[in-house]
Amino acid sequence: MTTVGGIIRLLKRQVEIEKENVKQVSETEKKVDNAAAKMCLLEIRLDSQKHADMLNRILEVLGKTPSSKTLWEHRIGSYADPFVVKSQLEKHMKIEDQMISHIEEEIEQTKDEGLKLLLQHIADDERKHHKLLEEITKHLRKID
Ligand SMILES: [Fe+2]
Ligand SMILES: [Fe+2]
Numbered sequence: 001m002t003t004v005g006g007i008i009r010l011l012k013r014q015v016e017i018e019k020e021n022v023k024q025v026s027e028t029e030k031k032v033d034n035a036a037a038k039m040c041l042l043e044i045r046l047d048s049q050k051h052a053d054m055l056n057r058i059l060e061v062l063g064k065t066p067s068s069k070t071l072w073e074h075r076i077g078s079y080a081d082p083f084v085v086k087s088q089l090e091k092h093m094k095i096e097d098q099m100i101s102h103i104e105e106e107i108e109q110t111k112d113e114g115l116k117l118l119l120q121h122i123a124d125d126e127r128k129h130h131k132l133l134e135e136i137t138k139h140l141r142k143i144d
Contacts, residue, residue: 004067011055011062018052021045036114043121072139082140089137096130 025045032038058071065074103123107116 004062008059008062011059015052015055015059018048018055021048022052036118039118072136086137086140089133089140093130093133093137096126096133099126100130 022045025041025048029038029041029045032041061071061074065071100123103119103126107119107123110116110119
């Protein structure tokens with residue numbers, strides 16, 4: 001049986017784990033002097049901070065949402081025009097697309113395998129952002 005209380009408890013615990021990770025990784029960053037390793041740790045720390053922020057935002061929404069409503073359906077303000085939301089998200093999908101082509105050009109321009117790996121990693125992030133925006137836009141279409 002899943003309950004709203006159960007998921008909220010788990011999410012709160014996850015926020016704590018992410019915050020603890022931010023602390024521990026920043027300690028390790030101070031001890032490591034390899035450029036690639038340091039960058040990887042930087043990303044992990046920023047991702048953990050990002051996850052904690054996102055989870056806190058989710059908790060905020062779940063706290064307000066009547067249990068009959070899903071996260072997809074939740075609106076921050078009743079005044080929001082769904083067409084404006086869609087067109088804004090679509091604008092950002094285009095920007096993510098431009099970022100992907102830009103990074104791909106950079107990857108072609110370098111022979112440094114380490115640099116290629118990190119740029120590829122960023123490109124994968126942009127693809128994930130693009131895909132998430134796409135999914136959310138699809139759901140907005142269904143609701144309205
Ligand atoms: Fe995380
Ligand atoms: Fe992005």
